[in-house]
Amino acid sequence: xxxxxxxxxxxxxxxxxxxxxxxxxxxxxxxxxxxxxxxxxxxxxxxxxxxxxxxxxxxxxxxxxxxxxxxxxxxxxxxxxxxxxxxxxxxxxxxxxxxxxxxxxxxxxxxxxxxxxxxxxx
Amino acid sequence: xxxxxxxxxxxxxxxxxxxxxxxxxxxxxxxxxxxxxxxxxxxxxxxxxxxxxxxxxxxxxxxxxxxxxxxxxxxxxxxxxxxxxxxxxxxxxxxxxxxxxxxxxxxxxxxxxxxxxxxxxxxxxxxxxxxxxxxxxxxxxxxxxxxxxxxxxxxxxxxxxxxxxxxxxxxxxxxxxxxxxxxxxxxxxxxxxxxxxxxxxxxxxxxxxxxxxxxxxxxxxxxxxxxxxxxxxxxxxxxxxxxxxxxxxxxxxxxxxxxxxxxxxxxxxxxxxxxxxxxxxxxxxxxxxxxxxxxxxxxxxxxxxxxxxxxxxxxxxxxxxxxxxxxxxxxxxxxxxxxxxxxxxxxxxxxxxxxxxxxxxxxxxxx
Numbered sequence: 001x002x003x004x005x006x007x008x009x010x011x012x013x014x015x016x017x018x019x020x021x022x023x024x025x026x027x028x029x030x031x032x033x034x035x036x037x038x039x040x041x042x043x044x045x046x047x048x049x050x051x052x053x054x055x056x057x058x059x060x061x062x063x064x065x066x067x068x069x070x071x072x073x074x075x076x077x078x079x080x081x082x083x084x085x086x087x088x089x090x091x092x093x094x095x096x097x098x099x100x101x102x103x104x105x106x107x108x109x110x111x112x113x114x115x116x117x118x119x120x121x122x
Numbered sequence: 123x124x125x126x127x128x129x130x131x132x133x134x135x136x137x138x139x140x141x142x143x144x145x146x147x148x149x150x151x152x153x154x155x156x157x158x159x160x161x162x163x164x165x166x167x168x169x170x171x172x173x174x175x176x177x178x179x180x181x182x183x184x185x186x187x188x189x190x191x192x193x194x195x196x197x198x199x200x201x202x203x204x205x206x207x208x209x210x211x212x213x214x215x216x217x218x219x220x221x222x223x224x225x226x227x228x229x230x231x232x233x234x235x236x237x238x239x240x241x242x243x244x245x246x247x248x249x250x251x252x253x254x255x256x257x258x259x260x261x262x263x264x265x266x267x268x269x270x271x272x273x274x275x276x277x278x279x280x281x282x283x284x285x286x287x288x289x290x291x292x293x294x295x296x297x298x299x300x301x302x303x304x305x306x307x308x309x310x311x312x313x314x315x316x317x318x319x320x321x322x323x324x325x326x327x328x329x330x331x332x333x334x335x336x337x338x339x340x341x342x343x344x345x346x347x348x349x350x351x352x353x354x355x356x357x358x359x360x361x362x363x364x365x366x367x368x369x370x371x372x373x374x375x376x377x378x379x380x381x382x383x384x385x386x387x388x389x390x391x392x393x394x395x396x397x398x399x400x401x402x403x404x405x406x407x408x409x410x411x412x413x414x415x416x417x418x419x420x421x422x423x424x425x426x427x428x429x430x431x432x433x434x435x436x437x438x439x440x441x442x443x444x445x446x447x448x449x450x451x452x453x454x455x456x457x458x459x460x461x462x463x464x465x466x467x468x469x470x471x472x473x474x475x476x477x478x479x480x481x482x483x484x485x486x487x488x489x
Contacts, residue, residue, distance in 0.1 A: 013229060014183065015183055015186070015187075018187050019187055019190065019234070019238070022187055023191075026191075106232075107232065107235040108233070108235060109234070109236035110234065111236060111237070
């Protein structure tokens with residue numbers, strides 16, 4: 001696990017985060033889970049992950065603020081994948097303006113997510 | 123003992139009003155004390171219930187994750203998965219645990235697609251939760267039926283079509299709404315066939331919800347709407363007109379033209395609007411012939427249609443309305459005249475001496 005690539009997953013749905021953690025850990029990645037934006041920022045600063053997966057809508061600090069913090073305050077180029085629900089197209093565009101790398105719309109396929117993560121971390 | 127006696131004597135010697143006041147104070151004190159104790163109990167009970175709920179949620183979440191990844195290629199259901207199914211099936215026998223289990227399944231199902239979503243649906247069958255939901259459909263309480271239909275919709279149980287559609291004309295609008303959403307969410311445009319048999323009104327809000335679902339579909343091939351345009355239920359006709367407009371149902375134009383003479387004014391107005399949107403010129407000619415017999419609202423709607431579909435031949439008809447008493451009609455008639463024959467429009471300024479009319483003409487000329 002020591003050499004495993006680190007991923008911070010920000011998702012307020014505990015079921016979804018458990019499922020994705022299980023799936024991605026099975027693929028050999030090391031996962032750090034946050035259920036709100038504030039905790040996400042703390043985890044990013046603490047672990048300096050290779051990839052960030054974040055939901056757009058989260059309590060306290062939104063996904064957009066997380067992206068803005070990573071790009072503008074921490075000045076990191078870490079790839080960021082955004083999860084969005086139907087009807088959040090405008091927010092996804094804002095996320096890309098702020099520096100998001102990719103997005104996946106919910107309901108999302110865990111298999112597809114694994115493929116994208118592999119591609120971004122290869 | 124002396125203090126106690128003193129208090130009794132004091133009470134007995136007091137005037138009646140003081141005695142009554144003490145009695146009221148005593149009663150209220152007992153009441154407040156009782157309420158405080160009850161609230162304390164209630165708070166404790168709710169906290170206990172919440173902590174039990176959280177514990178079961180965590181247990182079921184862990185069981186579900188294990189179930190989803192415990193499969194193997196040799197068996198359809200592995201022994202580990204079967205043990206989880208048995209555990210959940212057992213838990214589902216109690217309504218309290220069943221509610222938590224359903225919430226856990228939905229929490230993941232709504233966020234996930236592909237194989238995992240299919241596995242959750244299979245688990246819904248294997249734990250026999252589907253049977254509990256189906257049994258709700260014959261319950262005597264309306265809200266139990268509505269919740270049952272909603273659950274079947276959320277888990278996309280298409281096999282429940284027959285027991286769900288029998289609630290088509292249920293006296294409670296909440297049940298009807300759930301039935302309609304079930305049909306459209308699971309069967310898309312084909313699900314709209316419930317409109318053939320709908321006798322109760324389809325509210326504006328119901329229509330908006332159905333249209334929203336339909337517009338999200340990838341397949342936008344709408345079924346034939348002509349039978350709904352001829353429905354005896356006016357709300358169904360209005361909904362069909364909205365479908366005709368959104369999905370450009372020009373092939374239904376003859377049926378829509380028939381609706382220009384419908385008994386319900388709202389239907390007639392909606393039909394004028396749709397025909398205008400679909401650019402049906404022959405509807406304009408029909409409306410021009412009987413305009414005077416129509417209500418003011420319809421006359422305005424007809425002029426809005428002509429504004430959209432005007433031709434040079436309309437000039438003589440328009441000229442009759444440039445001095446109309448109805449402000450909206452006068453304005454639209456002048457706007458159309460300006461576009462058809464600008465010279466004639468400009469000549470109006472010379473011919474008229476009415477100040478207010480000239481102000482309108484000047485405004486339209488400059489805008």
